[in-house]
Structure formats: structure tokens, C-alpha cells
Amino acid sequence: MSAPKTIPKDAQVMIQILKDMGVTEYEPRVINQMLEFTYRYVTTIIEDAKIYATHAKKSNVDADDIKLAIQCRMDQSFTSPPPRDFLLEVARQKNQTPLPLIKPYTGPRLPPDRYCLTAPNYRLKFIQKKVSSSASRISVPRLSVGAVSSRPTTPTLGTPSVQSVTTKVGTPVSLTGQRFTVQIPPPSQTTTTKTSKPADLYNRTNPDWALSWRLTHTATPSETDCKPSLYKTNLKRYKREKDRRHMDEYNTTRTRVDLHNVHEPGSFYCLTYHATAY
């Protein structure tokens, strides 16, 4: 490609400035960067000066405004290190205190925790959901039978402060008539909980129907899939099986929650579980 015959005047000025300051080796992009910086700096100064001039009720911007603008910018962006006498004074004071004695080894020698970067910089929010049904309050986040009020996702659950686990361990939960809510806190909802009849796996006409990704034989038996006489037994079998799984999961969840209560600095513990729609 042919080199441009004439470089714009601004660029020529910049090249001259670089030469005067003794900079001889530089990439060609440097000129563009310097020009951009110059433009930005000059416009900032002039804008500031305009503000000062209007503040002083002058119609024109004059040299004093510019000088003030430059001075203010210098103090703001282009600060320089403190002057020497100040440094010497501060150093003299600091060097007077004797060196502190070193305590015997009690772990890594780090400053107090508030000056370290080892604390977790996040906080998991635990949302307490009101259960409107007559069922007892379930405070442990766990999957329960029933409505999935939101699309199953993999929420990260867990909270630094977990309430005591209710002792609902043993009672088998029967599906019929009970409504439970899933304690997956949807991001938008805060307190209201929707409860509805459980959505059938194959009830595609239901607006809450969502395609389940766990299409195993543990799918909820539906009336349409088998003989009517078998439906009830199937349902009961399914329930028992589900409760067994549910208890397993509940127990492991509980151990995980306990572990999570042991809060190590710096470790990121995340309670994940997959929402499975049985």
C-alpha cells in the first residue's frame, strides 16, 4: 500500500514533540494514541474552563479560567508523589518505633482478617417461603413432591444460617391431597408461593407443563398409561420408591448442610442439587 503523501498537521506536530522530548523509537500507533489523549485532555480542560467562566458570570472564557481548569485537573488526575520533606518527616516518625517482636509460630503469619483478602466476597441469600397448605413448614431446602413453580434449574442453595432441620424424616409423604412447595427460590419471587396440583408428566395441555429431562421408569404413573386397575398400585409403588429416594437425598443434603456450617475462610462451598421432576 502506498504511504500517505501528507501526514496531517496534528500528527506532524506530535512527531515533532516526540523528537524534542528525545523519544526516537516508537511504534507508529503511538502517534495516534498521543493525539487521542491530547484531544481528550484539551477538551476536558476547555469544558472545565467554560464551567468556571459561566460560574464567574463571564461571557468569554479567558486565560484565568484555563489556568484554573488546568490546576484542578492536575490535582485530580495527574497527581505527583508527596514532596521530599513530607516523606522525610513521615519516615522519621515511622522509623522511631522499634521493630515489633515476632510471636512464635501459630499458623501463617498474616494481618488481621479484615486486612486480608481471604474472606468470602459473596453471600448466599436464603429465602424463607411460606407454605400455605396445612403441611408443616419445611425449612430445609429439599425437593419435594409437587409443584415445580419454576422451570427446573440448578440453583445454588445453601445459606450460612440454616435453621434446624425439622424432624419430618420418617413420615412418608403421600401425594394425594398434599401440596408442597419446592424451596427453589426463583429470582423474581420473594414471598408468594404458587401451589397447584401436581403437573403430570404427560399432561401436555397444562400450561405449567415442562419437558422433564429425567424420563426414566420412575415417571409418575399416569392414568392413561396403564390399566385403570393397576393405576392405584402403580401409584403407590411409585410413591414408596420416591420416598426412598427422597430420604436418601434428604440425608445427604443434611450432611452437606452440616459441612457447610463449618465455615472455612476462602473455601467456596456450594450446595447444588438438580431439580428432578419425578
Next chain:
Amino acid sequence: MVDAKDEADIKTEPVSDGFGNNHANDARLLSASPGSSAAAGNSKPAAGAPEDQQTLLAVLQFLRKNKLSESAEILRREAGLPEEVLDLKGGDSAGPGQGGSADTDGGDASSLLSRVTVSTPGVAKAPTKAGEDQPDVNVVLSAYSQQGDPALYEVYYSGLKKFIESVLDCHRAELSQVFYPLFVHMYLELVYNNHESEAKAFFEKFSGDQECYYEEDLRVLSSLTKKEHMRGNETLLDFRTSKFVLRISRDSYQLLKRHLQERQNNQIWNIIQEHLYIDIFDGMPRSKSQIDAMSGSLAGEAKREANKAKVYYGLLKEPEIELPLDDEDEEAENEEGKPKKKKPKKDSTGSKSKKQDPNAPSQTRIPLPELKDSDKLDKIMYMKEATKRIRLAPDNLPSICFYTFLNAYQGLTAVDVTDDSSLIAGGFADSTVRVWSVTPKKLRKVKTAADLNLIDKESDDVLERIMDDKTASESKCLYGHSGPVYGISFSPDRTYLLSSSEDGTVRLWSLLTFTCLVGYKGHNYPVWDTQFSPYGYYFVSGGHDRVARLWATDHHQPLRMFAGHLADVTCTRFHPNANYVATGSSDRTIRLWDVLNGNCARIFTGHKGPIHALAFSPNGKFLASGATDGRVLLWDIGHGLMVGELKGHTDTIYSLRFSRDGEILASGSMDNTVRLWDAMKAFDDLETDDFTTATGHIHLQDNSQELLLGTYMTKSTPVIHLHFTRRNLLLAAGAYNP
């Protein structure tokens, strides 16, 4: 004092006999007025103290100068001063032509000088030539006052130049040292007082005469033409307020003084008195080469008494560690490894003598962390490796293993290697820090808390089990800084890594979890270098704010601040006994600081460019330094002298390292070479007789060629880091730069 004034008064001009006497213009002695007023017994205003009087007179002068005659009249009347005018305008003085009329004044001026200096001891101001005779205005109003007509500066300077060129050869070299500081101060004065065109003319005429090694400074100065330009430049402001130190022999000094005082060149004399500190020594004047070797820094040379304090450069005694014999010791050549002999062998690499080395600091001079078991194991490993160390000599040069960082795109800004050479860390311009494992062993993190609960804590290899093998990798990247990482340092026990960056923080990373533990904020400006102490726990950092700070890992604020440099601190190194810190700076000096009380124990001048590399010899006695001028200078810490100069590199030297026993010095530079120098020979036969130590003269031999043992070129890769392994293999690191 009053009497003296009286006498002078009577001697010179018709005495003013009280107030209201209107005198003609001629120079009236300033102190004549108070003298006469006292003599006349007139009531003097309450300003009994001479200083207040001077202040009043200064104000009067000022008013007169600004042509506020009415106010001046009122002030004079109220203050009860006789009318006298000292209003020789600067414009009408015609230089040497003034000499005649000013002769009498000159005499008075010098007597006045003595009186003023007596009366105001704290201020070294004196009336100058028959220009504006305002000592008090200077004192009271500004630091850089108008000392004469700007147009005459050139005349003064050329006058001095002519004089110096006419003196004897032996004195000429010494007196030529005066040129540069005088030139700079006169130029700055002109700029400060807004005489832009005169300043430019002055600069153009005389800048070419200065020494070549001041070229960089002169270039900075040439771009400085207005008073506003000086405001932000801290280095220049420091230069103005600090005294430039010159070492001149007594004979030369007498010559200069006589010349300047006999003529009307008190102008220059005053600048010299104010801004230069002349360290006079008795003895032979120095030759040009001697002067050139020592000069070049921004503050002149070092005063002799700055280098007289006692420095404990010896090493601390190694603790006695019992060397247990391993039954599984498989070293073939280890004769003591006989399983049958169960007696543990005492470590014998520590100092054999029970006496304290007089040059070594006491063990408790500064608090040091005690040795943990893991440290003791490390030491044992160290001693085992030491037995297998190769003895280096001019005929037995080390092998050099070069670690080239590919695809770094000029972003590699810092490198460090652990002492046992198992890890390499690189700091990059994109603000990341990467750690690599040099050995086949991969880098492992500690397991998460959940997994740690599951392991068997009582097993023997628990230290292995806490490591997570699933995420083992060759290199780990550490993110956290928000600017290029300019300094890196491993801790001696390999558990921590420090990195200092342009964002003003120094970060401590754990090498067990590979996460950032602490950010030490103190410098608010780029931190150019950082280093752990040889015993861990303490570390030092130096940056753009011209101070170096000493920190401990468990204090969020620095323990010591080493302030004194005139420009950025570019390189910081601990002495092997951890009691001293050496800092190299952009003001071309190296300072040695005492950790105990923060004092500057030594100042070494001689480099002609910013210093980028420092290395202590393993025995603690010597310091080697490398700078942008391509020279390596060797310093004797105990005596505070330069003992060697190694020329050979053609570009900035970025790394220096002594071999483990101190026989070889390796230097790596931007000119893509690694050079090996014979350190043993360089430190042999030092002339340290009394004369040398008293006056600080050195006779450097020009034996760089003999000391150079080898030059090794790399393939367009500047050498940023050098490291001798425990067995004296040389490792070097740099980024490929095609």
C-alpha cells in the same frame, strides 16, 4: 553589632542624621538606617530583634520595588526608619561597567554580607553585586529570588568558565565539577522568575559544554521553559531544595573562593553557597578520570561522613542442626550414609569459630522468625546439595540453562526462581502472575474443605494427601492485580509469593492454595520492585513515590520507610544477614539502609543512569550494581568505596547474580548477552590504606577485559533474571523478542 554598623556607616557615606532626610539615590547601606537610628537614639519600633527589623526593611524594599511609594512612605514613617533608598534597578546595570561604581559598594557589600549572615544565621543569603540589593526580600519572600539581571547570567557564567580554563591543569578537573550544578541552578532560577527567553538563550549557549553523562537531565531541562512546568516535577523540586555535593581539594577550593570573592561575582558565590555543598578534603586534587568515575548522580557525590557509619556486613551464624542419617539414603558417594552408624552428624557448614564475627550483627539485632521443622528440613536439604556443589573458577565456568518465555509479546516484566530452583514465576504486563514447576513434579493445590474432612488425618503422608491431584497442572495463573506486575519474589520456604505492580499494591499469594491472601497498600504509585528477606517474614518494596518500605507479612502497614532518594526507587535488595536493605534509584545513586532504625548507612554514586540491578556477594562484604549505562560497579560496603568497574555490556543491565560461593559474577543485559566476570580476582588486593578511606579516592584499574570470563549471546532475548542453583548451575530467563 550596633557599633559595627555605626562604624561602617561613618566610613562610607554621609550619614543620615535622623529621619526625614531626603537622600539622593545612591546606594545606602541597608543596615545604616537601623544603625543610625539607634545612634540617634530615636525610638526604634518594637521590633527589637534584628530579624523583625530585617523583615520590616524587606517589606519596605518590596513596596518600593513595586512603586507603592505612598504606602512605603507611611510604613517608613510609622516604623521610624530614616529614608533611604536602595533602588538600583536591575535594568540599568551594565554588567562589568558597574564594577567601578560598585567597588565601594562591593566593599560594603561584603561587610554587609558578614553582618547579615551574623544577624540571620539560619539564612545563607547575602546581598549580591550592585544589582538589586535585597537580602531580606530574598530571605523573606521567595526561595529563588532574582539575583541579578537575567541578561547578566550569561556573563557570569562565561566569566567563570574563562577563569576555570585558565587555572592549572591539576585544579581544572576539580573545578569543572562546578559547571553542571551551577548551570542547572542558574537556568532554573531564570525559569522560576519567568525570564523565558533569557533562559532559553542561556541554555542554548552553555548546555553543550556539560559532561556527556548529564545528557538525559539536560534534555528534561530543555523542555522545561515555564514556571508551571516545574510544579509537577518532584525530582526537579527536590533537586532545587537539596544540596548538590562536590568534593574538592582544599587548594582548588581556595583558588575558586578567592577568585569569586575578589571580583563582583558574588552572584555566583551566592548560588554556590546556597545550592552546593562543597566537601573539602586535604590532599592531592583528583584527576578527571577519578572524578568521572564517582560523579553522575543527581545529587552530586556522597559526603564523606555519609559513608562513615559502621555497617555490620557479616553474616549471621547458621543454627546448629543435627543432620540425621537416613537409612534410605541412596546417595552413592555419601560415605557417611552407612545404615549401621546411627550417630547423627552435627552440621559443620556453620561457622566453626565460636567467637562472634566483629563485623556481623548480633542474632537479636532485628527480630527474626524462628526456624520451624520444615525450615530445618529445608536446611538439611540445602546442606546436602551444598556438598555436591561444583566449584567454579575461571577455568571451570558454570553451564547456563536459559528459560525462554515464548509468545510473551513483550509482556514479561518480572521473573523469580525459588532458592531450590523448583518453581519459576513470571509477572506480566497484562497483570497476571504465572507460576511454573521446573521439575517434573506438578503444581498441586490444597484440597477444598469438604475433601479435607474426608482424609485420614493420622496417616504418615498426610501432607501428600491434603494435595488435590485432580487439579494438578504444570502452571498456575494468579489473577488479582490491576496493572503490570513489575516485581516478583518467592519466600524462602516456598509457601508465599509476592508480586508488586503498577496499581500501587504488593500482593501476597499462597502457593499452597494459589489464591491471593493479602494486598499491602501503601505506595499509591507504581511499585517497581519487591523482595522477601532471606529468612522470610519481612519484605521490602520500592516504587515511584521515591521511598522504599519494609513490611512484615502480618502487619498491614509498613514497619520502616526509607526516604531520601531524589527519584524513583527502582531496585530493592536485602543483605544476606537481613539487617540492611540496598536500594537503587533513578537518581543514579545506591543507598544502603539500616533496617533497625531506618537510617541511610551508605550512599554510593558513580552510575550514569538509573540502576536496575543489585546483587550482594554471598559473604556480605560487597555489592554489585548494574544500570542503564551498561557498567557493573562493585562496592565495598565496609569502607563505602567503589572497588571495581566492569565494562563490557552495551545496554541496560537488568540482572546480576553472584555464584553460590562468590567466585563468579554473572550479569544479564538488554543487549541479549550473559557475561561472566571473575569476582574473586576483582575483590583481591584492594588498596584500603588510610588515605583511601579518609578521602574516598579510588584508583580503579581498567581491567574489565581481564575479568571478563565469557560472553554468551542469546537469540534476541534480553536477559531479565539470573539464578545460580544450589549446585552452581546458572539459570537465566527472558522473553523472546524477535
